[in-house]
Amino acid sequence: MRVAHHRINSSLDDRIFMGVVYFLLTIMLLIVLYPLYFVLVASFSDPTYVNSGYFLLYPKGFTTLGYERVFGDARIWTGYLNTIIYTVCGTLLGVASCIMAGYALSRKDLAGRNIIMGIFVFTMYFSGGLIPFYMVIKSLNLTNTRLLMVILGSVSVYNIITVRSFFSSTIPTELQEAAFIDGCGNARFFFSVVLPLSHAIMAVIALYLAVGYWNAYFNAMIFITDRTKFPLQIYLREILLTAKTAEATPSAGQDAETIAMLEKLVEVVKYGVIVISTLPIICMYPFLQKYFIKGVMIGAIKG
């Protein structure tokens, strides 16, 4: 297309058209970017400006008071720790089980693979519903356990299909047949040939799972009652969406001035909390973007 560009001078309507394209793209860019930028700026701003709804372009009355409150809040630390545990363990478990299952299902010589695939895929479109699911977990005595938080969400049929498509297109049947003639077995072939070739897909699946675990809140909401096991998102909900902020419920022994100050900080604290809970993912993301996109592409083949 660029070659063509040089050959033919762009006409007037093309230039107008390109102007419109750039204009629209920039509008879209700003609409997405500004709210994100605003959160960051507001988290460093003086509560007085934030509370009165200033349209901020840069931090006004720079302060880190909000962050001091955020880091002083034990809930954030507990939540962070739990979320890291659930994310790391869950992701490891999920990657292992999805890669293994996806590989097995990619093998054309696996007897019954279409039936197994059908059984798996069916669950993407039909489920028992919330209550039966809840009762199963309850009967297994898994409620209120960290184990449940790690297991739930580790296996997804969508990811298995993604892995399967990846292997179907990267591991030629000839390679496997040749290895088998040389006396290589399934296990050895998987560990010494397939795994070294699957770094890209492992990264994709790991990232998808990690984001999922990091952001998950529903399962914890219905299954976890022990506050020491709450993941970050449950505490975020308390801080962001219910009035149960530590700041808004003044404890005894604080003078009126401190209470007023704390109340003023509520909004700034909210912005600070959003920043520190989302930052790990947003920071990682530009470096890992290509893997995410790769995942979407492999997933697209699957449909």
Place this chain on the structure above:
Amino acid sequence: MAVNQKQIRLNAMQGKTPGIRQHKSLKSIRKNYVLYLFLLPAALYIAIFAYAPMYGIQLSFKSFSPGLGIWGSPWVGLKWWRTFLNSPRFGQIFMNTITISLYSLVAGFPMPIILALLLNSISAMKYKRFVQTVTYMPHFISVVVLVGMISVFFSPRSGFINTIISAFGGSPIYFLGEPGMFKHLYVWSGVWQGTGWGSIIYVAALTGVSPELHESAMIDGANKLKRIWHIDIPTILPTMVILLILNSGHIMNVGFEKVFLMQNSLNLNVAEVISTYTYKIGLIQAEYSYSTAIGLFNNIINFVILIGVNAISKKLSGSSLW
């Protein structure tokens, strides 16, 4: 390209590849037992967390009592279904679900396509990449944080949205307490979050267009707009159809999390959807059987829609899920 491979894969899934299975299968199972071990963790997960709950579906035709268990509880036929269909809230909840869902689809479906077409037509690669990176970002924000952002931005007292409205001479709106605003907030925040991510697949499909096609169209005097219309859009049409089918399969699945978090006492009449209602009836009011029946009702409608849309699409465009 993506879609062609998809078709091939789907055909393979249906067993259209010439099979050499039959009586060899026992021998092959023994030979490949390691592969079945590989499948075991995933299969266990699916058995326990997806299939075991299906056993509980019978509750929707029973009157559950904890002492008797799922199996022992007495059958009551279609009692819960009648209760739900005759309940005064049924119409409201059903309509809320459909409205929110269709609105999301209508507003959210074209946006990624537009973004992808725009991105595809610019030649400044750096700017293109920057726009892509930024627009993908909201996808990674959790639902809790997203709803938190909505609530602070749209707050009547301290939200900057109302500052803008006031600056243009309007009076502040209490967006979160205004029932009429609920669906707009829900849908457009979703569009904000999902447009960039949704565009990835179309951007990729567009890179598959051969440059020669554009060149010869240019020689024939087609301007950019015409080329988008006659070359780019037909290229991504199959992708659009597939995604439309997939999305319609979720018409009755308004995600629980976001709606639930956005609900408050003021907007509940417009914000109660089937999934949140199932949760409240089931886990808050502990009416297990009734909740299961509502969930099953929802599930069946979804399934029927998916099959229907898929069949229509197969007939019209040849693209389908199976």
